[in-house]
Amino acid sequence: MSANARYLRLAAGLVAIAALMVIPMNFNRYGLFILSQWAVMTIAAMGLNLTLGYAGQVSLAQGAFVGVGAYASAILTTHGWPLPAALGVSILASFIVGWLLGYPALRVQHHYLAFVTLAFSTLAFLVFRNESWLTGGIYGISNIPRPHIFGFATNKPLPFYYLCLGSLGLVSLAVWWLIRSPWGRAFMALRENPLRAQSLGVDTRRYTLMAFAIGSALGGVAGGLYAPLTQYIDPVPFNLSLSLDLLMMVIVGGSGFFFGPFLGAMIAVLLPEWLRFTQGYYLMLYAIAVILLLIWSPTGILGILDRFLANRRTRVASALRAVAKSRLETVQ
Amino acid sequence: MSNLLDLLVAGLATGAIYALVAVGFTLLWQTSQTINFAQGEFVMLPAFLMLATMHAGAPFWLAIIIGILLSMILLGLGFKMLLVDPMLRHGVLPLAIATMALAIGIKEAVKQFFSAEASPFPSIVPTNDISVFGHDISLQSLGVFVVAILVVVGLTALLNRTSLGHQMQAAAQNPTVARIIGVPVERMILLTFLINAVLVALASLLITPIYLAKFSSGEVLGQAAFIAAIVGGFNQVRGAIAGGLLIGVLDNLSAAYVSTQYRAAVPLIVLIVVILFRPQGLMGRSEERTV
Numbered sequence: 001m002s003a004n005a006r007y008l009r010l011a012a013g014l015v016a017i018a019a020l021m022v023i024p025m026n027f028n029r030y031g032l033f034i035l036s037q038w039a040v041m042t043i044a045a046m047g048l049n050l051t052l053g054y055a056g057q058v059s060l061a062q063g064a065f066v067g068v069g070a071y072a073s074a075i076l077t078t079h080g081w082p083l084p085a086a087l088g089v090s091i092l093a094s095f096i097v098g099w100l101l102g103y104p105a106l107r108v109q110h111h112y113l114a115f116v117t118l119a120f121s122t123l124a125f126l127v128f129r130n131e132s133w134l135t136g137g138i139y140g141i142s143n144i145p146r147p148h149i150f151g152f153a154t155n156k157p158l159p160f161y162y163l164c165l166g167s168l169g170l171v172s173l174a175v176w177w178l179i180r181s182p183w184g185r186a187f188m189a190l191r192e193n194p195l196r197a198q199s200l201g202v203d204t205r206r207y208t209l210m211a212f213a214i215g216s217a218l219g220g221v222a223g224g225l226y227a228p229l230t231q232y233i234d235p236v237p238f239n240l241s242l243s244l245d246l247l248m249m250v251i252v253g254g255s256g257f258f259f260g261p262f263l264g265a266m267i268a269v270l271l272p273e274w275l276r277f278t279q280g281y282y283l284m285l286y287a288i289a290v291i292l293l294l295i296w297s298p299t300g301i302l303g304i305l306d307r308f309l310a311n312r313r314t315r316v317a318s319a320l321r322a323v324a325k326s327r328l329e330t331v332q
Numbered sequence: 333m334s335n336l337l338d339l340l341v342a343g344l345a346t347g348a349i350y351a352l353v354a355v356g357f358t359l360l361w362q363t364s365q366t367i368n369f370a371q372g373e374f375v376m377l378p379a380f381l382m383l384a385t386m387h388a389g390a391p392f393w394l395a396i397i398i399g400i401l402l403s404m405i406l407l408g409l410g411f412k413m414l415l416v417d418p419m420l421r422h423g424v425l426p427l428a429i430a431t432m433a434l435a436i437g438i439k440e441a442v443k444q445f446f447s448a449e450a451s452p453f454p455s456i457v458p459t460n461d462i463s464v465f466g467h468d469i470s471l472q473s474l475g476v477f478v479v480a481i482l483v484v485v486g487l488t489a490l491l492n493r494t495s496l497g498h499q500m501q502a503a504a505q506n507p508t509v510a511r512i513i514g515v516p517v518e519r520m521i522l523l524t525f526l527i528n529a530v531l532v533a534l535a536s537l538l539i540t541p542i543y544l545a546k547f548s549s550g551e552v553l554g555q556a557a558f559i560a561a562i563v564g565g566f567n568q569v570r571g572a573i574a575g576g577l578l579i580g581v582l583d584n585l586s587a588a589y590v591s592t593q594y595r596a597a598v599p600l601i602v603l604i605v606v607i608l609f610r611p612q613g614l615m616g617r618s619e620e621r622t623v
Contacts, residue, residue, distance in 0.1 A: 058425065104604070108611050111367055111424060115562050116607050119600040122555070130593040240555075244369075244432050251429045280444040287437030291415065294430045298422035 020165060025158065032157035036229050038269045039164035040222045043171050045249040045261035047218025052247070053256035054179060055211030056191025057105050061117040063242030064124035065094040065216040069223025070233050071128065074141045083147030083228060090224035091217045098216020102209035121243045128235035140234030144227050154228075164225055171221060176258065178214070187211055191256075252290055254302030263301050338469070339584045345473035346542075347580020348480030352535040353557035354564065354572035355484060356528035362504040362567060363524040366416055367428045370435035371532070372554020377438055378403040378536035379453055379545040380446050392454055400533045408529030412522060435550070442547040450549075455541035476538045483534055484573055487527070491569060500524060556583070559603045565613025574615055578602075 024035055048062040069090035076086035104116045128135050135141070146154045147163075154160040178184050186207045189197035198204045227233050245268055253264025271289070275282035297304045353375055360366040368374070382399035386392065415434060419427040457475025461468040491497035502510040503520035511517050535553075543549055556579055564575020579599050586598035606614065 104608055107608055111428075112562075112607050112611050114367075114428075115558075116604055119559075119603045123597055123600050126594060126597050240551075248429055248432060251426060280440075284437050284440040284444065287433045287440065290433040291430050291437070294422075294426050294433070295415075295418045298419065298426035 017169075021162070024161060029157050032161045033229070034269060034273055036157070036161045036164040038265055039161070039168040040225045040229060041246070041249065041269055042261050042265040043168055043225070044219045044222035045246050045253070045265050046171060046175055047215040047222070048246050049215075049250045049253075049255060049257075049261045050175065050178070050187070050218065051211050051215030052250055053260065054184060054191060055187040055207070055215075057102075057208060057211055058110060058114040059101075059117045059212070059215065060114050060240070060243045060247060061101060061121040061124070062215070062219045062246040063238055063240065063244075064121045065098060065219030066223040066226060066242060066246075067124060067128055067235070067238030068094045068097055069220030070227040070238065071135055071141075071223070072220070073224035074144045074227040074233050075134065077145055077147070077228065078141060078143065083149075083224075087221065087224040090220040092220075094220025094223070095213045095217040098219075099209050099213040101216070102212030105208050105212060106205060118240065118243070121240050125235055125239045128238060135235070138234060140232060141227075142232045144231045144233065146228045146231070160229065164229065167221065167225055171218060175218075179258065183207070183210070248290060251298075252293060252300050254300030254306075257300070257302040257306070260300055260302050267301075335588070339588055340581060341469055341473045341477070343581035343584035344577060345470075345476040345480075345580070346539070346583065347560075347577035348477045348484070349535050349539045349576075350553075350557050350560045350580050351484055351573045351576025352480050352531050352538075353553065354561040354576045355487065355569055356531040357557055357561045358566060358569060358572045359504075359524045359528055361561075363500070363521045364412075364416060364420060365424055365427075366420075367424065367431070369428060369431040369554070370438060370550075371557055372550030372552070373435045373438040374403075374407050374529075374532040374550070375536045375539065375553050375557075376545070376547065376550035377407065377442065378533040379540040380442050380547075381406075382537070383451060383453065383545060384446065396456075396537060399537075400530060403533040403536075404526050404529045406529075407532060408526040409522070411529075412525040416525075435554075439547050439550065446547070448547065450544040450546040453540040453545045456537060459541070472542070476542075480535075480538060483531070487531075488569060488573075496523075556580075556599065559599050563599075563603055563606050563613060565615040568613065568615050571613045571615035575613070578614075 024032055027035070044062055044066050047065070048059060051057050051059050051062075072090040072093045073083065073086040076089055077083055081089075101117065101120055105113050108116065129138060131137070132139075146160055148154070149163060152159060154163050179187070186197070186202050189200070189202050190204055190207055190211065194204050197207075223238075226237075249264030249268045250261060251264070252267055253260035253262065267289075272282050272286050275285050278285060293301070297307075299306070353371060356374075357368060357371050360368050378399050381402045382395045385395040385398045390398065411434075415430055416427065419430055455472060457472055457479065459470075459472045462471050462474075463469075489497075491501060499510070499515045500520045500523060502513070502515050503517040504524075507517050510520075539553065540549075557576070560575035560579040561572045562575070563578060564573065565571025579602075582598055582602065583595060587595040590598060
């Protein structure tokens with residue numbers, strides 16, 4: 001039974017991957033851009049899901065880390081660095097900044113932590129806008145080159161989409177492994193009961209910092225891909241609303257669920273596009289949809305699924321119990 | 333020197349408006365653990381409600397009354413019944429996220445149904461300058477400051493000196509005991525939402541003539557009020573007032589003496605320092621759950 005379910009899940013996963021690879025082949029430029037954006041935002045949301053969903057540390061600064069990664073990658077690739085090396089610097093930079101932002105989390109928690117990270121997010125935006133010697137200020141950085149990967153040029157939208165999808169795959173595997181490793185368990189212990197985690201010998205201090213740093217580093221990966229995707233960056237996309245959007249993606253998809261960010265990013269990036277036929281109303285409808293969803297299920301879309309499965313399991317279990325009981329009675 | 337005086341007056345005027353908004357913010361937090369990320373949009377909307385009423389042909393004074401009433405219905409009653417009540421039992425974070433979505437919704441609705449352009453808005457206080465000891469002082473700043481302070485003083489008197497205010501405080505501090513001694517807790521919570529709606533409508537009335545009515549103007553204002561509330565003390569009305577005035581003055585002084593580019597950074601840095609070293613705020617009492 002469980003082996004069957006496992007194969008079923010594996011097959012579903014393979015079908016989804018194949019679909020993501022095959023279906024976009026005859027998409028137009030814009031469709032591919034949106035799908036690439038979905039992949040990039042999913043990576044950033046996965047990072048936040050690690051920090052918030054698994055380790056329980058509220059962060060309103062994930063957008064700033066996407067910005068850090070994007071600027072690092074944009075500045076270096078326009079100076080002739082290859083993208084993988086620039087991406088490495090993006091990851092390192094956002095990892096270090098994320099580590100530093102973790103220190104306030106050692107002192108304050110919950111909404112106070114949210115406020116500190118919110119302030120940090122706005123400060124980062126001011127730095128992007130004002131330090132024009134480095135970031136080009138409000139004029140931004142243009143002509144960001146797209147990379148050659150193993151000799152393949154990714155200038156065209158389709159190859160670049162595959163690059164984003166491939167990166168998403170790699171990040172997903174890494175996160176999948178991480179949350180099943182002792183580290184992932186330590187993160188969850190931190191979320192569920194920090195005091196108890198500490199008494200059981202989990203170094204809560206180190207894991208809190210790590211939760212921030214790794215989550216932020218994934219934001220850096222997303223940023224590092226975002227820069228060559230749009231080929232032009234300025235400070236505006238990395239303001240507070242990106243952080244809030246990413247937070248919404250995680251919560252709407254299902255915080256603490258592995259596939260939550262995939263769904264959340266799909267809703268945040270694709271739903272507005274699907275609603276475009278409603279013209280000026282699409283963001284309004286999006287906002288209403290998010291509110292209704294949260295009223296119905298505060299644990300997000302996967303929370304609904306989770307509850308449904310749990311219900312079915314209890315029903316199956318009680319049915320089995322009833323059968324067993326009636327059998328016992330007939331024997332007597 | 334005259335420059336400093338101007339800056340102080342202008343800073344106190346904006347600070348007093350921040351204080352109005354921040355007080356509403358802390359009231360919602362105290363009575364129903366609502367972190368309202370749409371508070372800035374709540375300030376933006378009433379100005380448009382008033383403008384729409386005026387476009388329909390009503391005189392300014394009537395538009396103000398209708399605007400405040402509509403704001404009480406939409407941002408007080410509607411907000412509580414349609415969003416906060418169904419979400420409250422789910423905890424702080426989902427509710428906060430829902431208010432973020434609400435902020436997007438309000439902004440887009442105004443943009444769609446009204447205008448994406450900034451509209452001028454009539455002032456309720458005179459806009460010319462008066463001369464005090466040979467210095468020209470903006471009567472508008474002075475008027476805004478006086479009106480905002482009067483409102484805040486009135487509200488504080490209501491909370492601290494009347495039986496109704498004591499019941500509201502009791503409902504906020506310990507709902508269970510308040511219910512036992514016969515305080516209608518539900519009604520008191522609704523009352524704080526209505527008070528918040530009136531406060532944001534008044535703030536809207538005061539600040540919109542200065543910064544024009546625009547769908548996006550709530551973002552900056554909301555964040556400033558938010559910072560003011562936390563710096564002053566998240567759980568104290570007087571903290572929010574002090575925080576509002578402090579942030580207003582700081583904002584104006586840093587624009588003049590630090591750099592215009594980083595003027596917005598100064599309140600943020602103050603915020604971070606305050607949270608790290610005095611999380612209960614400058615005037616707040618400490619809460620067990622904060623740290």
